[in-house]
Amino acid sequence: MTGSLQRSYFSVRRVAAMVLRYFYLLRGSIARIVELAYWPTMQMLIWGFMSQFLYEHSEWFVRAGGVLIAAVLLWDVMFRSNIGVSISFLEEMWSRNLGQLFASPLRPYEWALSLLTISAIRTMIGILPAALLAIPLYHFSIFEMGFPLIAFFLNLLIFGAAVGLAVSGLVLRCGLGAESLAWAVIFAIAPLSGIYYPISTLPNWLQPIAYALPSSHVFEGMRAASIEGIFLADRFVWSITLNILYLILGLCAFLYAFRVARHRGQLLQMGE
């Protein structure tokens, strides 16, 4: 009955099956889909009006154009990507489904890849309406950034997901009592990322820590692209290099936690 009884180290079909599982979940609730777009849109509206106000009262903002709106949209990419991984992961714990999943041929890294995929889809659903709405409301199109926008978007998507994987590993290790970490950890990274201000604003001792995060390079790059119209290739290289490192670390943390869960018998027990 099964298509192949050979051991396969990686199966696109299994990853697609898990993406389908999260798609079914999303499709089953209009409220969930609306909620995905609701928060980014509200954020964009607040910061959009704030930008308009500052534009009228600050010379810097006259030059900076829609830098605040771009910042809020890109921050939301990172946040949504992080939440997308964590929430999809938590869904399995809430529904006590881990035992069923891992008695099947699904491998943990295939599951991790499906979490990254669905997180990217959720992020797109969340951000796109806000980005489109900014065009008629504030005459600001983030899409005018062109290639740099793709670079920023992908980097933040990967970084948010890497943090999401590490946090998911932590929740797997500590149990649902640590569930709030899924929302909290990314906010600890936000002040160091220089979302709304240059990294030079931070105290000197904090700046090296900030530059160890890919997100700080992305937001510095975004400001350069928005204000000066230049693409900082070195920032891009830094962010992509750091992202590869963080993604490997996030995946290792996740797989390690999974291994520990198999030792402790948590795959069958965890849930609400």
Add this chain to the structure above:
Amino acid sequence: MAIEAIKVHDLSKHFGEIIAVNNLSFDVMQGEICALLGGNGAGKTTTISMLLGLLIPSSGAINVLGSNMLLDRYRVLPRINFSSPYVDLPKRLTARENLMVYAKLYGVNNPKKRVESLSSDLVIDQFLDRPFGELSSGQKTRVSLAKSLLNNPDLLFLDEPTASLDPDTADWIRSYLIRYQRNYGATILLASHNMAEVERMCDNVVMMRDGSIVDRASPKALLTKYGRNNLEEVFLDIARGHTKNGEVQMGDSQ
């Protein structure tokens, strides 16, 4: 020549100071229906979890369908499956969506057709499009059973397969499982508290207490050995540490 579907040697699992399973050794032959019996905390679920690869043993060896489960579980997993009323499927997905996802995870050819055929066989088609969380426990058990048969497993692990079912449906499920076993030559290892079910379905019984095997034989042989009329009395004897005809074992306080 009979070949072992499951071969367990000196299997132990410790959780800190607690010994959940202690030096377990047993075989289950291909095409056999074997029951794991024991009271609560006897180590049945821990044993099944280790056989499925969900739990890593502290020591010992597990061979399932010719493969070492500790080193090569992914070779075997497409050929086995399990069902337990204590492990849920996602509640917000409909029964059909759940079955479709698992059919794809197991690499089932033409998953849609397979889901429809199983739904018809197990009479779950009336509530196939309802969210799993809204089903009664009996309906959930049947959907879970359908999930466990999606890949036509050579080896099926069943944890209380008829829990929460009314006697009529439970009887029907037992017949279905026996038929499945005969048609496909599958091996079934089941944990159950329903002694009548075990007597009817099983070729062999492994009796467990405190993480160890205390006896192992066919239901008929156990009845003869313990001088009892039914397996429930044998179970009570073993669970309470009694031996033949209810005599108390040396050192047993009861």
